[in-house]
Amino acid sequence: MQGMMIARAGELLENGTVTRVLGWQTGEFVYDITPAVFESAEELEKGFVYNSFCGNNLSKYLIQASRKEGKILVFLKPCDTYSFNQLIKEHRIVRENVYIIGIPCDGKTDGEFLKAKGVKGILGIREEGDNFVVDTLYGEKTIAREDALPERCRNCKSKKHMVYDELMGEEGEVLDSHRFDMVEKLEAMTPDERFAFWRSQLSRCIRCNACRNVCPACSCEKCVFDNPQSGIAQKAAADSFEENMFHIIRAFHVAGRCTDCGECSRVCPQNIPLHLLNRKFIKDIDTFYGEYQAGEDTESRAPLTNYTQEDVEPSIVYTRGGNN
Amino acid sequence: MLKLSLKKLDELFAAMAQSQALYIPADNGGQAQYLRWAPGMKMTAALNTVRSAKDFFFPQTEGLVNFKMTGKTIEVIDPRTEAEDFVVFGVRACDARSFSILDKVFLVDPVDTYYQNRREHGTIVTMACRQPEETCFCTSFGIDPTHPEGDAVCWMTDDALYFEAVTPKGEALKEKIASLFEESDDAAVKAQQAETKAVLDRLPLHTFTAEPLGGDVLMKVFDSPSWKSLSEACLGCGTCTFVCPTCQCYDVRDFDTGNGIQRFRCWDSCMYSDFTLMAHGNSRNSQVERFRQRFMHKLVYFPANNDGEYGCVGCGRCLAKCPISMNIVKVAKCLEGELK
């Protein structure tokens, strides 16, 4: 796949269809891959990479990149195309300046995740069938691919591209995933248990803003938490309240717009399962207002900028059963 | 050198915690972090904590001064109470070095008394590394992970803990716990050090050096054309700065509690757009400039002001945690390539 991508990108650069290519660049180790812009076939040849570690959602970069002069080629995984559509809907990306090649994805892992699985001192990785064979400072380790994938990929919602100008490889299907299982598990807990769960998670937050800055739905010119005029600008969570507030407000602000790409949880240095907040909103929206998948199209109205006269009353929160 | 069977580790912790707070690196929701020891708590198997040990002396948020305002008058209140003594156990060599770097910022005139106060009350017990990760490059900054700095140093083998006091504070701690230990020679420690050193030589970054950036290259590096491409993917988040053991920039903010004003300081990041924002403009307008500031500070400015000592200890946290995997090693290598 990587070879094909480099060749095709080179072609499109050469024939002038695009002036730049947004993709992924190799790093020091096998897994530390950085999103990068390439401007020539040589640069592509030297550094372009596409493998199981290219997890970054490139759509967010297009907010800036599509406003620059010239057309940019971008490789989007199925996941990323949802974010792209959503950004188009919100008029954040200049569509004419982007040429999309849809590429298949069979799950992305990252070095941090492998380390959490107990792999130490990663020197190299090769894929053998359904396994990752990791060469480490302390010998070889084999991990089943399934186990090496983070939650967002194990519960992949779709292998189908929502938008592209050109497709590489086979088009996939929208999948039936179990992505709401953990949300349901939490809902089934008592309020005390839920409170304890979220306190232990959110208290680890170091307010680095990685979740916000990587999120394609967080595209405000100035975030309310950075704006001194807002009255709630904060740099560090000086109190547990501020930890809660930041994450509630952030999740609320992307509610109905979050495509569930899972970048927030991937980048969190403290491994807080932030996607569980977003998925709660997605699940609620689905149950209360009908199935809705952000980024599926570029036309429909988002659930929070829409209503029907028959909408459920807020009191449903007290009366629905199971969790008190 | 003192020796203790690992079976008695809990007793050791209990003894240390008897007269002061004890913090050890432990697992919290799958993440290693320093936690206040309580009976039953186990040390983490992870090499190092996600957050560095700088929190102990330079916490993420810290009250500076309180104000009571009535009409046109202001009352200034120092909110500090007597700090308690504490021991941090299991600090790695990289983090141990970071304290001496932070000292060069906070303890030079005018002394930061908040930091100094905590520093005086803390005893650092370091732990030699046995299984470094591929992201480790502390040796590039002259740090020996098999023999860290600290008030006292420990080595852990499969069955025993070896302890050596270094400073008066370490000796004071030793007195409190010596009865648990037995005297021992250093053969086991020597053997372990040799083993670890063999691993160190195989680390992918063991040949990395920031040396070329330490010379008289400030303007040349500052004007490098590479900053643009290096910073291209930077998200402008604060992950690197917040996990970094030597990043020390802070913001001072006021919080209105409804009963008064609390002025506190909190970690800040030069990667943030409002870091240098003033009412009439910003001296670092784009992410390129902010990104450059962070690496220039560690690799060029800090050495220029501190006899060539770098503001990096090679702990590898930013290598592991950056959302886009851009880090100080990639930056330094790229810039050094240009200087050649």
Place this chain on the structure above:
Amino acid sequence: MNTETLIPKVGVVTDIRIDTPDVKTFRVVGLDGKKVFEHIPGQCAMLSVPGVGEGMFSITSSPTNTEFMEFSIKKCGCLTSWLHAMEVGQQITIRGPYGNGFPVETALKGKDLLFIAGGIGLAPLRSVINYVRDKRENYGKIQIIYGSRSKDDLVDYQEILDEWMQDEGVEVNLTIDREQEGWDGHVGFVPNYVKELNPDLSKTVLMCGPPIMIKFTLAGLKELGFQETQVYTTMELRMKCAIGKCGRCNIGNKYVCKDGPVFRFDELDELPNEY
């Protein structure tokens, strides 16, 4: 130096003078009615209104003033708006002095001095000007070239007319950007006016003003034959701690709050152009 430097003292505003539509000069003393601390010309202080913010302001009054300190402050952002809205008797907090100040007792001693200021840039220089006027015997001739947008925007205009212009050995050249009724003085931008006046090359220059003015004036001075080692300026960047620790006001490896704010242009030349 005060070891608890991050904990401020309380100051009382005893007088507020309206200089221009957006500049006011505040007189500040301690709770005991005396000066809060001593300083050298060019040094700064952190003023704050708890709950609003803290900011670095140059001390506008001369150290030879033994009774109080003055700050000329332009309404610009949140904190300065608050300061402009306050009344006499209001308490604020103050800590300092910070920075290096102008080398009035060393490099500048015995020299002929040329002050060039634009707009609110006169504020830090006023401290030096009045210091030098009070110690006249230690310095040579004094020339002041000061320009502003209009006559109404000239800070300390009354003091300039009543005191500076009356002094012997002090030459004051004023200019405003555009023609204005009731103004019969020079009209034109400061950099051009400096070139027109063609000051003597033996003078040492102290300059402060908006960045664009500094840029063109410096170029003009060089054209006239001035060396960078002859020209001093004073800088301003965002500051939080004022003691070289919070890490934001650096230009290269120098901190404006601690190593500055006064720099000689040959020193700035060795630093990145990030200000």
Place this chain on the structure above:
Amino acid sequence: MPNEVKAFKPKIVAFCCNWCSYAGADLAGTNRLNYPADVKIIRVPCSCRVNPMFILRAFQRGADGVILCGCHPGDCHYTTGNYYARRRMTLLFSMLDYLGIEKERTRVEWVSAAEGAKFAATMNDFVETVTRLGENKRLEDLRCKE
């Protein structure tokens, strides 16, 4: 008396829309209907003016319960404002519940200008509920407590 425990009196913030609920509160007043003085009313132009942040900040600043009152669906002065508010608050309250924060501390009630009695009854009921729950501990800001 040394051991006498002071009865807990909850602090309640009620956001009332200008057109219906605030007038409803007014009517409750003119009709001399009783509701606890612990309810502090904040008048807003429309129920949809209430940002989730307002609710959270009320808790931060010491509220023990927050209630939002607006026109009945279909009667909004701005035609649709309360429909949006309804969706927002449903999701927000559900999220608070998900985080383990007592859901009974938040409520939405539609009160028209003619429903002075309903306003009073609603407030009495809400205050009683919150009193039973006790002090807000899960969404408090310790710095604001004194």
